[in-house]
Amino acid sequence: MAQTAQLRRIEHPANEAQRIFQLQREAYLDAPFPSLDERRARLRAVEGVLLENRDAIAAAIHSDFGHRCTEESLMLELFTCVDGIRHALRKLPRWMRPQRRSVSILFATARNRLVPQPKGVVGIVSPWNYPLFLTVSPLTSALAAGNRAMIKMATHSQTLCRLLHEKLGAALSEDVVAILPGVPARDFSTLPFDHLLFTGSADAGRTVMRDASENLTPVTLELGGKSPTIVCDDFDVDEAASRILYAKLVNAGQTCLAPDYLFLPEAARERFVAAARRIVPERYPDTKDPSYTSIIDEKSYRRLRATLEDAEAKGASVIPLLPGAAFDDDLRKVPPHLVLDVTDDMTIMREEIFGPLLPVKSYRDLDEVIAYVNAKDRPLGFYVFTNDKAREEKLLYATLSGGVSINNCMLHVAQHDLPFGGVGASGMGQYHGFEGFVEFSKMRPVFTNPRLSLLQLFYPPYRPRHRRLLDALLRWGR
Numbered sequence: 488m489a490q491t492a493q494l495r496r497i498e499h500p501a502n503e504a505q506r507i508f509q510l511q512r513e514a515y516l517d518a519p520f521p522s523l524d525e526r527r528a529r530l531r532a533v534e535g536v537l538l539e540n541r542d543a544i545a546a547a548i549h550s551d552f553g554h555r556c557t558e559e560s561l562m563l564e565l566f567t568c569v570d571g572i573r574h575a576l577r578k579l580p581r582w583m584r585p586q587r588r589s590v591s592i593l594f595a596t597a598r599n600r601l602v603p604q605p606k607g608v609v610g611i612v613s614p615w616n617y618p619l620f621l622t623v624s625p626l627t628s629a630l631a632a633g634n635r636a637m638i639k640m641a642t643h644s645q646t647l648c649r650l651l652h653e654k655l656g657a658a659l660s661e662d663v664v665a666i667l668p669g670v671p672a673r674d675f676s677t678l679p680f681d682h683l684l685f686t687g688s689a690d691a692g693r694t695v696m697r698d699a700s701e702n703l704t705p706v707t708l709e710l711g712g713k714s715p716t717i718v719c720d721d722f723d724v725d726e727a728a729s730r731i732l733y734a735k736l737v738n739a740g741q742t743c744l745a746p747d748y749l750f751l752p753e754a755a756r757e758r759f760v761a762a763a764r765r766i767v768p769e770r771y772p773d774t775k776d777p778s779y780t781s782i783i784d785e786k787s788y789r790r791l792r793a794t795l796e797d798a799e800a801k802g803a804s805v806i807p808l809l810p811g812a813a814f815d816d817d818l819r820k821v822p823p824h825l826v827l828d829v830t831d832d833m834t835i836m837r838e839e840i841f842g843p844l845l846p847v848k849s850y851r852d853l854d855e856v857i858a859y860v861n862a863k864d865r866p867l868g869f870y871v872f873t874n875d876k877a878r879e880e881k882l883l884y885a886t887l888s889g890g891v892s893i894n895n896c897m898l899h900v901a902q903h904d905l906p907f908g909g910v911g912a913s914g915m916g917q918y919h920g921f922e923g924f925v926e927f928s929k930m931r932p933v934f935t936n937p938r939l940s941l942l943q944l945f946y947p948p949y950r951p952r953h954r955r956l957l958d959a960l961l962r963w964g965r
Contacts, residue, residue, distance in 0.1 A: 605633030628923030707916030
């Protein structure tokens with residue numbers, strides 16, 4: 488215990504991250520249980536920063552991407568953050584209330600309760616693809632639970648990072664919330680946080696988990712993976728195409744929950760291709776259109792081009808969905824493509840795509856689909872299109888994923904009363920809503936001994952009457 492306490496304290500901070508950690512740690516120890524009013528005030532301060540700086544936030548994200556559609560930033564990031572904060576503000580009194588728990592018969596007059604208490608200092612590592620939402624959403628859960636939070640944002644999100652550092656720093660003291668521009672990853676992940684949340688790639692997640700293990704810091708990992716999408720033969724193909732392509736192409740496919748590959752009944756493939764060729768030009772007349780977002784950096788842009796070339800070289804049929812649209816090297820824009828006749832030796836089927844390329848596989852029987860999905864790592868998302876309840880339940884209960892959307896894609900992440908998280912290779916732990924409050928709380932069990940306890944009847948020295956009492960308890964309730 489003494490060793491753990493020593494790990495939680497940094498006597499001589501060597502860098503800014505250590506200084507902030509020590510500041511927050513001492514503030515937590517001085518006031519370990521913020522009141523409902525204090526928590527609400529902190530959440531409202533974050534909400535105010537978002538609303539007062541909405542245009543500057545969208546402009547900062549745009550700058551970090553090279554080009555990021557403003558409407559996507561406002562709708563998919565700013566609105567969802569504000570909506571999540573308001574959900575927490577409404578529910579917080581109930582979440583904070585201790586839970587009554589039942590008592591064993593031997594302690595019939597005692598009292599059990601579960602008291603949610605803040606863990607302390609929470610570290611949040613957020614990625615570049617949804618830099619606002621994946622920063623503020625876990626921050627909302629951490630503040631609702633009464634914690635203090637330190638945030639490391641992605642290298643590609645430093646314009647937004649500096650803006651939030653300035654604006655949140657003016658609204659909340661750094662012993663409550665601190666965003667650290669430019670902090671090295673190892674300076675951050677090796678701190679002895681009371682909880683650490685990381686969103687990003689599986690490889691980086693492994694490194695973060697190793698660093699956290701040195702301090703026995705509990706972690707929440709939100710990773711990703713290849714989220715499958717299955718269209719059943721009873722569902723309208725055109726409507727399925729409309730919904731799937733929206734989810735696939737928003738943010739130019741740079742979404743951890745994007746439909747990564749598609750299963751279609753054999754007879755539906757050509758109709759889906761025709762629908763895609765009609766729908767995509769209506770929404771994105773050209774890749775230069777402001778509605779179409781850039782790929783984040785040159786490395787990712789080149790990777791996507793190489794992925795498409797690899798598929799074509801290995802026999803895939805590549806279907807461009809914007810006739811005449813070219814790859815834009817200056818703005819790093821990749822035209823949307825369907826990729827048909829894919830095989831498992833292609834890069835596009837082995838790695839998470841994170842771009843506007845959608846591989847399509849055909850199937851004859853749902854058992855084929857289930858076997859294929861179950862042979863892969865467990866995905867973050869799983870999407871089923873059917874109006875048949877029996878088929879829905881067959882696909883749902885025969886597979887496992889982080890979350891599920893039925894007859895659409897990704898929308899479960901926008902439901903604040905549903906937890907968000909992965910399973911297996913797609914992550915561990917969950918947050919959003921009440922589950923996020925629990926994730927960042929110590930749900931502390933408290934037993935209150937009764938004034939009159941039956942336990943004294945079982946004190947030694949043991950005699951035959953003890954055995955008779957035990958036999959009576961074992962028969963009770965049969």
